[in-house]
Structure formats: C-alpha cells, structure tokens
Amino acid sequence: MAQEQSAQAEKPKQPKSFEALTPALAEWILDYASSMGFARTTPVQAMAIPLLMGNKDLVVEAVTGSGKTLSFLIPIVTRMLSAEEPNKKGYVRSIVVAPTKELATQIYDVLRGLLAFHPPSAAVLNPRQPDADDEDVMEVQPAEALSGPAIIPQLLIGGRAKLNEDIATFSHLGPNILIGTPKRLSEVLQSSKVVLKRHWFDLLILDEADRLLDPNFEPDLRLILDLVPKERRTGLFSASVSEAVDELVRVGMRYPFKISAKVRSKTGALDKRTPESLKLCYLTVKPTQKLPMLKQVLHARQTEKSIVYVSTRAGVDYWKDILPSLLGVSVFPVHGDYKAPVRAKNLRRFVECDTPAILLTTDVLARGIDIPDIDLVVQLDPPSQPKDFIHRCGRSGRAGKRGMAITFLNEGSEEDYVKYLDMQGTKLEAYPNPPAVSDEDAAQTIRMVRTTLVQKREIHDRSQKAFVSWVQAYTKTLPADIFNIKKVDWVELGKAWGLLRWPKMPELKRLFPQQLTDRVYGLDMSSDFDLDGLAYADKVREGKRQEYLEACARGERPAMSSKGGAAADAKRRKERAWSSQKDAKAVREGRRERKEVRRTAERVGLMSAEERVEAGELEELIGRVREQTEKAEAGEMEDGFEGFDD
Template structure:
C-alpha cells in the first residue's frame, strides 16, 4: 500500500504501525489556531471552550484536513483527535443545507459511548456554524433518529450497525456525503464492521474527502486505504505504543486465591478507578460484590441499555460512582477528566487493547497509572504483550493488605457496609478458590460451582428426608 506525505515520500503501515513515524509531513505544523483559515465563529468558540493552543495531532492534521486532503492520522488517546477531524469537517460543510434524509458529512465510530462523546465535543462548533448534528446509534429510539434525519441534519455521527438499519429502512441516503471520517478506524475493522464500513464508503460521493483516525493505525486499515483513499497524507505525532511520560505502568503479580481481595482493596481506594474485565458476567459479579462491600461501583457493558450506560458514565464522571467496572466497551473513546488509575483485572490479550485501556488515564497532559494483575504463570505472556505495546512496566509481587499494594494503587480495606441492603460481603480469604471471572478458567469455575451446588442440594435432600421422618414419627 502506498501513500504520500506533503514531501512526496512514500511508505507503508507496518504491523505495529511504526512505519508511520517515518512519514512526517513536510508542511510545517501550525502553532496557533489563528494560523488557519477557520471561521471567526469557530475561533470564538474555541476560546469560549478554553481551547487555547492546538495539540500536536491537531497542529499536524488541521492544514491537510482543511485543504480537503484525505488524511491518515495517528495520535495517542486523549490527544485531541476529535477536533483534529471535526473542525475541518464542520468548516468545509458550513454554509450548505442538507435535504431531508440526506446528510452532507458523516463520522463513523465503533461504540455508542464514543458517538455520544464526539457529538457532545463538536456540538458547540456546529451550533456556531448553524449546522445540525444527529447521533445515530443502537440502543436509543430509532423513531427519534429517523425524525432527526427527516428534518435534515448536515452532520451525522453514527455506529455502523444502526446506520445500516436506517439505510435499509430508506430513512437515510448517503449520496450527498462529501466528507467521511472513520474514528477508531482499526477497531471497526477488528470488530467485524468492515462489510458495513465498506458498504457506507461505496455509497458516499466517490470523489469526497476521507479521514481515518486512531491511536493505533496499522495494517488492519490497509484494505480501506487501498480501496477508498486518494493519495492520503499521513500524520503520526506519536509512536503506536503511545509511550506517555506522565503514565506509569505496573504489573502486579498476585497469588491466585488472593486476586479477589487485591481487587476489592484497590476498588476501595480514595478517588476513582476504572476496572477492566473480559466478560459481562464477570463485570456484574464483581460489581455486586463491591457494592456489598461498601464500594460505590457500577457496571458498564454491552448488555446494559443505552440509558443505563449513559447514566452510569455521567455518575462516574461527576463522582457519584467511584469505581467503573467495565468490559472493553469502555476501552476506546471514553474521556473522563482526572482519572488517575486504570486496572486490568483480567489482562488484555492484545497490545492494542492494552494501549486503548491505558489511554483512559493520563489524558491531555495529566498523570496516571495503569495496573495489570497477573498470576505467576501469566508473566511471560504479559511481558511479551507489553514489549509489543512498547511499554516497560514495573513488576511487583503483592498480597492484599500489604503496604506495597497501597503505595502503588492507594488500596485500602473497604467499609464492609452494603450499599443496596442485604448482608455484607464476606471478606475474601487467601485459602478460598479464585473469584469466578477474575482470570479463572471457565472449566475450573464451573467445576467448583458444580461441587458447591451438588453439596448444597444433597444437604437439602437429607434435611427434607429427616423432616419427613419426624413428621411420620409424630
């Protein structure tokens, strides 16, 4: 795959995307938004929003985006990519009016949360330019979304599945879309959205502008670039690993049966924390336990309705909830101010997943820590994954209740007072089997649970027989 920067050099995306770093654009990066031909209304809104100077990804990509070039942009999470593609899209759409059901610009994102976040971030600038925006995502009223498109929306922010549904219902036509953005482009390719994404790109104007952005652009996007981008300009302001100097990485080696207690104590810390687990079931189990232990925790995963997810995120952002227990649905695009700790309770299996989970902290120049819990037998695999991610973590053996665990994470004993009524959660003991969902194998979990159930059923049967004998004796 070939693509050029302003200097005319060519290159290819490597497996980890590192080749992007060799393609710095010849055009100098801007140092001020005033250096650009942005509308006065946009400059005024930037000031009102407290955005004074462009972040590196914005400084690099805004001139190309405003010039109408196709763009491949890579910048670490929290680096300001939304405005990097959003300001050119809005500026180049300003002054035009959409017909019913026929948007003029489209932003495709992989998750509902990211769609909401992008819409919220760009709405002040869209309002300043008198552009109408519509968010088209699953889990929300399809009738309202159809109505918004019928009334006319110049800019649509959409997840692929819901957009596909609305196109099938003939509620949306893409033939007038001249600017298309794929945010977290590589994730959409990873998640099986590629057929729906290519379907969309086949329907927008073939000579229109396309911009692909992510923190980890790599060869997953090659097919899209080869088929749909025209001589794209490559801008990479960070290596794919996104080594952030204000972010500390820790691998905590825990004893299997102690993993549950370690997680509970970390969750009880002062301040907010985001905990990642692999499955919805594990998220729900841990959340219930934490709340029974007196920890203000809430669950976030794809099994929750969109209103529930929106409410949970709002409560986490305003501090009503101090612990967000989530699957990878929270790994991309989620922006929370002042979140200083992310914990991988279940270690990620892919370096890109690690980087995106880690990117929820240390955003926009703030500091933060990323902690990954591993068993002794997982250390080698985790070391390999960290190396591929370009991260050198500090490795420490810890146990619950130890000062070293508190020093690294702020862990402390929970209050033990249940938040939702009912009995307090029993304090985990090191002799117990590992908590189901916290890195234990499904087979082992099933076996342990099965024995417990069988033992309980046998006891109940024996008690019933004894009671029957007593009754007959009477």
C-alpha cells in the same frame, strides 16, 4: 503511497486553513480547544486540520487523549460553514462512524459544545429542561427554519430510539452531519429520505478505525462505504493503526497522508505509544491476592475515580455485587448487554458521583471514551487482544493530566506478558512499593466474598456463570502461550472467585478431574454447609426450585425447563395427546411416500427402454433379497440365506 510525519519532527504550527476563513470563526474554535484542556491546539490538531481542510485523505495514529476528536470535528464544521448552501434539507455532508454507542454519544456531545461557540448554530440547538429521570437532550429546529449557515447534527445509535423514529427525526430536522454506530448508520443511509450526492457529500470519518474492521462491524462498514460517494475525503483516526486499517486504506482512500503522532520516552525513544503523563505498572500476585491487593492500592493512593476492566459481561454482573462491600466504594457497572439508557445512566452516575467510585466494565468502554479525572485504571483481567491494552490504559492520563494504569498478572507464565508488551513498544514498570498481602488477608477476602454469595442464590448462580465465561475468555486471550489455560492453578482460582462449588464445564472435566468426584474439592468449604438450603430471593423462582428438589426426592424425573429452545420444543411434543402424535406421524409418512413416488416417476421418465428393463430386474432382485431376509428372521429357513444361484 501514504506519506508519514511525526508530531515530534517539527514545531506545531497554527492551522492557517481554518484561520483564513474568518478571524472570529478561528477564535471560537481555538477557545473551545482551550476549554477542553488543550493548549489552544495540540500537535495532532495542528497537523491534521490543515490536511483535512486541504482535501487530503488522512490516516492519524496518535496516543490516547491527544485531541483526535477535535482534529476531525473542526474541519467538518469549518468546511460546512464555508459551503454555499450547507442547510439543504435531506442532504448529508459528513458522517462520523464510531464503534460504540458511548463513543458516538461523546463525539456528538463534543460537537454540541463546539457549536455553542458559533451563534447561528447555537441558536438552532435549543436546550429544554429534562425531567428528573430524563437524559440531557437538545431539540433542533428544522432546516427550513434557519436564516443562515448552521450545523445540524443527528446521533444515530441503537437502543436510543427505534429505526423508524430515527428516520422520522431525520426527515423533520434535515441534519447535515450524522454521527453514529455502523449498524444504525447503515440502516438509516439505506432510507430513500437520505440524500448522498457527489457534489454535496464531503467528509467520512472513521474513529477507532481498526476496531471498526472487526468481524462484527465489517459488513455494516462495507455497506456504508458502498453508499457514500466515492468522490469524498476520508479520515481514519485511532491510537493503534493495524493491518486491517492498512487494508481499508487501500480499499477506500486515495493517496492518503499519514500522521503518526508519537511521544518520546524517558530514554529518548520516539516509539512510546502512550502519553508521557500516563504511568504503566503491573503487579504479579496469586489469584487470591488480587482483590486484597486492589483494596490496599485504592486506599494508599486515595483514588476518587477508577475504572476496573474485566474480561466478560458475566464477570461485570457478578463483581458488581461483590466489590462494593469488599472495597468500600460505589460501583457502577457497564457492559454491552445493558440497554443504551441504562449504560448512559450508570456512566453519568459515575461521572457525577462525589464519593470514591469504580466504573466496572468490559472493553465496551476501552476506546475513545473521555471521562474527566480518572485517577487509576485497573485491569483485573488482561484484554483478549494486545492492541486493546493501550486503549484501556488510555482512559487515564488524558490531555496532559497525570494518571496511572495497573495490570494484575497471575504468578507463572503470565509474567512474560510484560516482556511481550515491551517488544511491542509498550513498557511496563513494576508497581512501586507494592503493599504486603498476607495469607490471612487473602482468607479474610474469600470469607467476605462468600458472605455476599450466601445472601441469596442469584449471586451464587452469577458466580458460576461468571467463572465459566472467564475460563472461556481466557482460552481466547492472546498470546496463547502466555495465557495458557493448562497452566492455571484451579484451586487458587476457585478460592479467588469465592466459589461455593465447582461448575460443570468441559475445561474442568478435562484439566481438573478431581472435581468430578468432589464438587467442592480444594475450596475449603465447611463440612456443614448445605448449598441446597441456599434460597432464591425471588419467591416464584424459589418455588420452582423446591418443586424440582421434591420431585428428585421422590425418584421422579423432574420436568424440563419452561424456557425456550430445544428443551421447550421437546416438552411440547411430549405433552401432546397420543392420538395427535399418531395422526401427525401418519401425515408425515404419507407425505414421504408421495414424494418418493413422484421422484421415482421423474427418474423413470428420463430412462431409455433398456435402462427401464435393467431397473425392473434390479427391483426384482431387491425384492427377492428382502423376502429371503424376512424368512430368515422369522426362522423359516434352517440353514439361513445362502445367496442366489448363477
């Protein structure tokens, strides 16, 4: 049975396990913890480090920004440096698994910063000057070039390098720590060049462990658990330990020790799930008032760095074109469809931006990411899973710094979300002194959004796609009785999104039938606005659209899309010559006849003599039926078919 302790239950103690290694080693570890903004060691580190150093399986549930990353990196480093032969090429001693590329990269960077305090490891990591458009990378010497114990990490994430390149890098470097995402880790660990021996492998760490057991990750994670030796130490770390983690504890851990590091709220309760330095607020407004309200909040608080969460990737692609001019700030978009270099570049540009900026993203950056000096977290859309609420908010108020998270809720049933979170142990306060937003402010915002939409047709297309994806995501948002798609105000939503017309989708057809006869119903569009006159900025795409419109004007059936899929297959079949189609049909019919003859022969071969006679009589009867039917259809039988005589 898992043992439990609370970080508030006793005064934090210095972790003697790593202090006993060498005074110098303990000192540079504590110096780095201090450089990261922690007071030497945090309560989580003071409790977790001795347990991992003492060969304990460990489950850690701690509030965001409490120093969980260092609490598992420090034991990995100290245990490895105290090993007899840590630099044996090809032998992996520890693995860290993270759910996202950004989190894996962050852990890798923290480890590099930690190793900078260790001279032998720092000598191995040789920085080179990057090009103007290159990422900050570190070159590592091969293991055989080392004269003493050192830590050699390798980052394994998709999109950064091809699989064969990662395997080649592994063979050259001989890393002893692997940090990466489940998919790429599982692919590399299956290589014959990777050695996972029982007497060499030490620690397996799962960061954001509950997220790793989502259906998207579970197969790869199970494969990793099967590949690593069973005789190991395992650590699970997350701000929210769910039933999925409890299941993983039973599968992959033995008698785990559980640390639940909590903080006291102002009322003295010990169940607060977020740090005391983070203030959680909510604003209940009409959909058309969200953006003007956000603009006034950003101005009033004079925020420099903010993160804005929306529910879908298509929403990020749409709002990135709308928010810069509307809010007067720089907007840097990040979502899961972006390639790894683009995600890293936008994230770096946001961090380095010296003017007010917004990081516009989805839940891909909701967990574990430590971005310095985030003043405000804004949730324009609620998370689909309630457990992700804490992780989103936790991007602010980290390491004891003050922060605020604001959640926007639509008037109506969504207001019950505050009570629901309160029942789950997360208390939200009403935003103090909310700014007043008039109907004219909302109307002005809608006009500004539509001004951006009519600049080019591509943005209009994104608005349609984003709205459809938002509706589909809303239907999957939990709790379903609070976020009920049947209760939304469609006219308010359409105006808030700045739609120029309603998209075609089953939800609107079923729940808002007025738009079937009038595609601009309730949107208050000008009567002289002609959507067909809105052109694409891409000349090739606009040319195809004009050809389509001209074909429709002539009463012709427009050609099918040239894109792949079923439409392309149908188009190719239709464009084939008639003679070729006839020959292909004859070939298919001949093939079917040969198969039927073969099956009949096989079936008859298994029959007895009596069964063959009965089958012959049945075939004769079927033949007579067909003959009579054909005569009746040809009009040769005046009275029709009356059946067979007895």
